[in-house]
Structure formats: structure tokens, C-alpha cells
Amino acid sequence: MAPSAPKTQYFTASSLDGFVATPDHDLGWLLQFGDVGSGYGAFYEQVGALAMGSSTYTWLLRHHVRPEGQAPQPWPYAVPAWVFSSRELPTVDGADVTFARGDVRPVHAAMVAAAAGKNIWIVGGGDLAGQFLDAGLLDELIVQVVSVTLGAGVPLLPRRVATPPLRLASATPYGAAWVELRYEVPKGAA
Amino acid sequence: MAPSAPKTQYFTASSLDGFVATPDHDLGWLLQFGDVGSGYGAFYEQVGALAMGSSTYTWLLRHHVRPEGQAPQPWPYAVPAWVFSSRELPTVDGADVTFARGDVRPVHAAMVAAAAGKNIWIVGGGDLAGQFLDAGLLDELIVQVVSVTLGAGVPLLPRRVATPPLRLASATPYGAAWVELRYEVPKGAA
Numbered sequence: 088m089a090p091s092a093p094k095t096q097y098f099t100a101s102s103l104d105g106f107v108a109t110p111d112h113d114l115g116w117l118l119q120f121g122d123v124g125s126g127y128g129a130f131y132e133q134v135g136a137l138a139m140g141s142s143t144y145t146w147l148l149r150h151h152v153r154p155e156g157q158a159p160q161p162w163p164y165a166v167p168a169w170v171f172s173s174r175e176l177p178t179v180d181g182a183d184v185t186f187a188r189g190d191v192r193p194v195h196a197a198m199v200a201a202a203a204g205k206n207i208w209i210v211g212g213g214d215l216a217g218q219f220l221d222a223g224l225l226d227e228l229i230v231q232v233v234s235v236t237l238g239a240g241v242p243l244l245p246r247r248v249a250t251p252p253l254r255l256a257s258a259t260p261y262g263a264a265w266v267e268l269r270y271e272v273p274k275g276a277a
Numbered sequence: 278m279a280p281s282a283p284k285t286q287y288f289t290a291s292s293l294d295g296f297v298a299t300p301d302h303d304l305g306w307l308l309q310f311g312d313v314g315s316g317y318g319a320f321y322e323q324v325g326a327l328a329m330g331s332s333t334y335t336w337l338l339r340h341h342v343r344p345e346g347q348a349p350q351p352w353p354y355a356v357p358a359w360v361f362s363s364r365e366l367p368t369v370d371g372a373d374v375t376f377a378r379g380d381v382r383p384v385h386a387a388m389v390a391a392a393a394g395k396n397i398w399i400v401g402g403g404d405l406a407g408q409f410l411d412a413g414l415l416d417e418l419i420v421q422v423v424s425v426t427l428g429a430g431v432p433l434l435p436r437r438v439a440t441p442p443l444r445l446a447s448a449t450p451y452g453a454a455w456v457e458l459r460y461e462v463p464k465g466a467a
Contacts, residue, residue, distance in 0.1 A: 119439075
């Protein structure tokens with residue numbers, strides 16, 4: 088069977104009211120569910136390269152790789168990563184990270200080559216996903232809608248994608264805690 | 278069989294990114310689907326009274342009851358309605374509308390009495406639903422998540438309901454166009 092064409096996917100958790108993080112980047116609302124992201128394993132298996140913005144990267148360093156007062160953990164991704172930033176950021180030993188800035192298109196081409204037939208994961212934030220959308224490079228939006236509202240925070244996707252609309256491909260509830268919504272991005276959404 | 282206890286429900290359409298209206302109150306994103314709200318009929322059958330805020334009411338007057346350059350239509354609801362407003366608003370002939378302001382609790386008691394065992398519908402906007410939530414009077418959140426993002430607009434529910442979280446009761450997709458998510462509001466969410 089021929090493999091399906093690689094896809095560029097924005098996979099993220101979000102509150103019901105469309106925020107991927109609180110204003111102060113507290114993750115208690117998300118971590119209370121423990122196993123949020125049980126769909127994540129199957130998703131990540133198909134990922135060959137990933138991209139994130141500088142806020143996501145520095146959050147990851149501060150809370151995971153070099154947490155204050157806790158044991159440091161290794162960089163969590165084996166696949167090559169691109170970090171978009173207009174400023175100089177600290178590096179992580181042993182992490183396959185390339186820093187980038189500006190136009191996402193040449194970076195996307197490099198990611199596709201590195202992914203060797205596997206998918207491209209846009210980790211976040213929403214504005215970086217929006218830049219891939221603007222360039223016509225985003226194929227799918229996969230949102231774990233967690234059963235909370237936050238009232239304020241960092242927006243899921245600060246873009247209008249309405250006419251043509253997204254196409255809901257599936258809605259998979261995980262108990263009472265969250266529902267995974269998968270959307271195809273229409274051609275011409277940019 | 279004894280009827281189940283009447284519920285107070287916030288039933289609304291929303292974009293995936295948590296907006297119930299665009300900044301300029303354009304509804305093209307919603308109306309393009311034509312039959313959005315096919316779950317609405319079964320829902321509305323169980324409604325015995327409803328409440329809305331002044332923005333929702335004036336929108337209804339301007340676009341439905343007295344649309345500029347188009348034939349006026351009758352007030353759309355047979356059940357008694359309460360409109361919350363701190364200012365004087367025009368009335369509609371033949372509409373069972375009571376104007377209210379301030380604390381939602383006495384109004385809720387009057388609505389429960391008028392509904393005679395049926396449910397209470399909070400039509401919107403999000404802040405009015407939030408006031409019922411704050412008072413511990415909101416039982417369910419029923420959101421038709423339409424397959425669009427708007428990027429900006431009127432928030433679904435400008436409140437934090439996170440610990441304890443909402444409880445996802447069901448997720449029902451309607452083709453590629455939208456998914457109805459039903460949540461129970463936990464006691465102590467206020």
C-alpha cells in the first residue's frame with residue numbers, strides 16, 4: 088500500500104473557549120487530567136519534523152528541560168525541530184534544534200525533506216500555526232478540546248478561517264475530560 | 278415516569294476558537310451552513326422560559342423582527358422571555374418579554390415558575406450566561422461548535438471554569454459542518 092502524502096498538522100490542546108494557555112502560563116487546568124493526550128502517542132508516531140515558536144520553546148526549557156528547583160529532563164523530541172525566533176535563545180545539549188526566523192516557506196521545505204515522508208507537526212503557538220496557514224501550508228488542525236473554560240489567555244489560532252470553512256473530519260470524546268476534534272483546512276483558506 | 282428536574286442551559290453556536298459573534302456581528306460564518314441548529318428543535322421543545330442580554334435582543338430586533346429593507350418577522354419565541362438591560366429598549370407587539378436588570382437570582386426564580394417544569398434557556402451573550410454561572414444557577418452548556426475560526430469577536434463565556442472542570446456529556450458531529458458538545462457544569466464552579 089502506498090503511504091499517504093505527508094501532512095502538516097497543528098496538534099494542540101485547547102480550552103473550550105479557544106485558549107491554549109492561561110495569561111500566566113499555568114497548566115493546572117490541563118495537567119489535572121493526567122492522561123490528556125492519549126491520542127498523542129499515535130499522532131507523534133507519524134511525525135518526522137516539528138516547529139514551534141519562541142514562547143513555546145522557552146516554556147519548554149523553563150518547565151521541562153531546566154525546571155527551577157527540580158531535576159532537569161532531556162529534550163523531549165527525537166525528530167528534528169525548528170524554533171522560530173527573532174531573538175537569540177539558549178540551546179539544549181543533544182537536541183536537534185535549528186533556529187529560524189521570517190518566512191515559514193523555506194523552513195517548511197527543509198522540514199518536509201527532513202521528515203522523509205512523515206508528517207510535520209506545528210506544536211504552537213497559534214500565531215506560528217497561523218503563519219503556516221497564511222502560506223497555504225497547513226493541512227490539518229487537531230484540537231484536544233479540554234473540558235474547561237479559561238476566560239482569557241493565548242489564542243488557539245488568531246486567524247479567520249470561515250469561508251470556505253474548515254471540514255470536521257472526526258470528533259472523538261475521551262470520557263468527560265476532553266474531545267479530540269480533527270479538521271481539514273480547505274485549500275484557499277489563507 | 279417522573280419528569281427530570283428542569284435545567285438551566287446555555288445553548289449557543291460558537292466558532293472553534295470560542296466566539297459567538299464576529300466583532301461586527303456578521304453571521305455569514307454561521308448562516309453558510311443553513312441547517313446549523315438541527316439539534317435546536319429537540320432542544321427548544323423542552324424550553325419553558327428564556328433569558329437574553331441587551332445585545333442579543335437588539336441584534337434580534339435589527340436583523341429579524343425589524344430588518345432594514347426587508348419584511349419584518351414576528352418575535353420568534355412563544356415562551357416567556359426575560360431581557361436583561363440597564364437601559365430602556367424598544368418593545369415588540371405580541372412578544373411576551375419582561376425587562377430586567379441586576380441580580381439574576383430573583384429573575385431565575387420567576388423564570389422557573391413560568392417554565393412550569395420545563396427548562397430555562399440562556400440565549401446569550403456569554404456574559405449573561407456567566408452571571409447565571411456565578412450565581413450557581415447554570416446546569417448545562419450546550420455548544421454547537423461550528424467548523425470555523427473567527428480570530429476575534431464576542432467571547433463564548435468570559436469566565437474561568439477549570440477546577441473542578443466541566444464534564445463532557447456528549448459530542449455529536451453533524452457532518453463536516455459542526456459538532457454539538459454538551460457539558461454539565463460542576464457544583465462549585467462559581
